[in-house]
Amino acid sequence: MKRITAFLISAAVLLSLFVFSACENQSYTKSFFALNTFCTVTVDASDKAAADEIARKISEAEKVFSATRSDSELYKINKEGGGELSKELYSVLKRALEINALLPAFDPSLYNLTLLWGFGSEPSVPSEKDISDLLLHTGADKITLTDGAVTLSGGAMIDLGAIAKGYLSEAAKEILISHGVERAVVNLGGNVYIHGKKQSGADYKVGIKKPYTEEIVATVTGEDLFYVTSGSYERYFTENGKSYCHILDPKTGYPAESGLYSVTVISKDGTAADALSTAFFIMGAKASMEYIEKTGVCEAVFITEAKEIIITKGLKDCFTLLDSSYTLKD
Ligand code: ADP
Ligand code: MG
DSSP, X not given: OHHHHHHHHHHHHHOSEEETTOSOSSEEEEEEEETTEEEEEEEEGGGHHHHHHHHHHHHHHXXXXXXXXXXXXXXXXXHHTEEEOOHHHHHHXXXXXXXXXXXXXXXXXXXXXXXXXXXXXXXXXXOHHHHHHHHTTOSGGGEEEETTEEEEOTTOBOOOTTTHHHHHHHHHHHHHHHTTOOOEEEEETXXXXXXXXXXXXXXXXXXXXXXXXXXXXXXXXXXXXXXXXXXXXXXXXXXXXXXXXXXXXXXXXXXXXXXXXXXXXXXXXHHHHHHHHHHHXXXXXXXXXXXXXXXXXXXXXXXXXXXXXXXXXXXXXXXEEOOTTSEEOO
């Protein structure tokens, strides 16, 4: 038991969301590394087969969605400037373009910029000229999707890193349902899906990480929901005393600076939750809250650099602040 606790805590170092007492006695946790992140699936021991199938599905999905693996479908599409798409890649790319049309801050065409900044290898601040030159070759208008195929123009390259894990969380949910699983917690590097309730009948509590620490700042409860966090502290580097995070603002080509440490999106739609958390991180709390109030698309928790926490109305009864150095704004 001690080992499991230590393991879960070390997971929280890597993940921005943490689930308390994931499952009770006789649970089974499958841990694996996929999609460039640490993943866990926890189920009752009797549902081991479902957890194993999810791990297989997600590991195999790298061969579809990875922008870095030279044997992946997306890698080939980027290299060849387009081509025929599998059903899965087509549907996620289509969804990405639909979300971009609503929220341009989420932009699946920025892979060249991510490479220029060196995220995933040796990051450093590029020259202004290199950034502005590359910006000319990004944008959803460079991605043309027709029946089952895509064409990329101007050397643009696709990156589904801000949406694929959300889609795969939904695939995990389908596998849980097909196995008749009653309760489970799926955590794909900050994309958490909570399936059902604890054995005791209580709700699972999802902890939101206190920025740049291993502590929990607040908890949220709710079943059959996807919880996705995008945060500046997840992947970043520091140069000349300034921090640069891995989420890029498509307007400037520079890492987003919207005054947020993190945003957690909670929704019944896992794919949207992933893309929205990235978009909201770039847009900042005010514009994102306005969008949520107008559309009712999801619930969200914003943590600002001023140590304020802003939550959407629907979370009032299921949100608990644990850390008094942060203020919950009305
Ligand atoms: P994480 O991958 O850490 O869970 P996100 O879901 O926010 O966080 O996705 C960030 C990743 O998405 C980046 O590593 C990069 O590959 C890609 N990305 C960066 N900026 C954008 C953007 N504006 N729109 C869409 N994808 C982006
Ligand atoms: Mg995302």
